[in-house]
Amino acid sequence: MTSDPVAVVERARAAIARYDRPDLDERLAAAHARLLDDRTRVLVVGEFKQGKSMLVNGLVGAPVCPTFDDVATAVPTVVRHAEALDIALLRPDGARTTITGDELADHICEQGNPGNREGWSHAEVGLPRPVLSGGLEIVDTPGVGGLASVHGAATTAMLPSADAVLLVSDAAQEYTAPELDFLAQATAVCPNVACVVTKTDLYPEWRRIVELNRGHLAAAGISTEVFGVSSALRWHAVLHGDADVNAESGFPELIGYLRKRVLGQADRLARRGVVHDVMAVTEQIAGNLLAERTAQQDPAAAAALMRELTEAQQRATALKERSARWQQTLNDGVADLNADIDYDLRDRMKEISRLAEDELENGGDPAKVWDQFAGWVQQEVAAAASANFIWATRRVRALARHVADHFSDDREQLLPALRSHPSDAIRSVRAMVAPKTEDKGVGAKALIGLRGGYSSMLMFGMLGTFIGFASAINPLGLGAAVFMSGKAIGDERKKQVARRKNEAKAAMRRYVDDVTFQVAKDSRDRLRAVQRDLRDHFTAQADQLKRSLLESQQATERAVKASRAEREARLTEITKQLEQLDLVRKQARALLPQPATAAKAAATATATATAAVAGRAG
């Protein structure tokens, strides 16, 4: 018996082709497309210069990602399998520009493309490597600014679309607070998170660092594996084919983890999805056949037929009600989520504004501390947007499960893939610009000082004249002017500082409001898309059930009108068709590891299908 999910779906499609059920075929076609496009995405993330790009190179055994001591990665790179080397840059709208390997560094590093001003969404490198076969996709992300920065927020936005995250930090030091925060967020929305400690060749103490990190993880309640690796040793092993050095590099364990755990899990999930779809589809068709068989076997029983028809009608009504109920759950859920997510976001941002205002009020001249201040505000805003995003993602998933509850107890399998492209929600967090304050350089200061001094000189000069000193510019007048001008500088500076504080506050508030607006809008859009996806998904399921009921009803009616000869021929045909469906169901079940009792369950497949007729609308 085959254990290839693609072949099983193809067989199931062939088996249901004769029943003219485009709705059910569409469901299997979608399952087929999902299998063919199955990609398992691993995000490589971490603070600046921890060895992310070199780790990716080590994993694929090719120098795909530029690594430098002093030039940082600015654009994420997706490395995946391809028959031949294929390098391209992608725009956010998906437009693709093919480039050569030599050109790559100019576009994806800070050096040639500072702050990604060229505006690429990511680079794609396809290359023939066994480690990438099976759909593994490794994404090298920029470390610029660190995990708690605006760039870090963009990385966070990619988390829900990742199958696994590798947090990279070198063995020079133990985990920092932002690294632990990031790990907590990652484990909240991503099924596999592992920690990689790099540069073990450089730091003989690396085992101690790994132990310290394990302690931090345990204290934070984060359970992940920690791997110690040396990309330098791995690279040496790749170049010289040295197995001992390769073992020492720690890469075999990490690759084993990616293969067994990450790819293995993705494969299990894909199989479970296929089994679920094939079972659901064949169950509906078998249900129709069984209903018809019942009617064909005993058409004279008019009472039974009436009951059957009434029941079918009741089922249809129940289904309608149920559809109203799930739609209500979905709509109410989305409305609540919108409000909650918005409130959470505004609350976080308000707190940042409050702290920032205090900081400005009680601090010194904002002009002097602007860079640190702006950096701090940006970091806080990015962190708040990230936290809001992660929280929203979890709530959306919970809502999807809640809606699925209306359909079946088997809810994990009924969920549509909510995996969408990484949201732009928190990418809209941008850098904060300095308010336009008048530049009061030394020259300007001297001028203001002079102005004050000038009038006081006039005053004292006149005073001098008043009290009888005849000289045009008397020494007292001059001395007083110098004294007064110093005071005027002080007053004017105070005024300026106060003005600058106000301007800084206004700029900060504008910035926070702006980002809040963008993030809120993006998360509303995201939620709307999720609502649409869920509605389409569940509507399709409800429609399939409804149509199956109608078909049962029609088959029953036909059966009553049939002649004896027709009936006999039809019964033989039905038995044959049920056997065929049963075979497909057995093949689908074989895709999953069989527990001891499963064989028994398989033997009673027809019984299950019978129960399904009665239960599918219940």
Ligand SMILES: Nc1nc2c(ncn2[C@@H]2O[C@H](COP(=O)(O)OP(=O)(O)OP(=O)(O)O)[C@@H](O)[C@H]2O)c(=O)[nH]1
């Ligand atoms: N000795 C040694 N050096 C390493 C190792 N991994 C990375 N490096 C060096 O560390 C520096 C930074 O490595 P990258 O891979 O560019 O780091 P990154 O995390 O991608 O940096 P950004 O993308 O700029 O954040 C480079 O000079 C690498 O050669 C390692 O395992 N051993």
Ligand SMILES: [Mg+2]
């Ligand atoms: Mg890099």
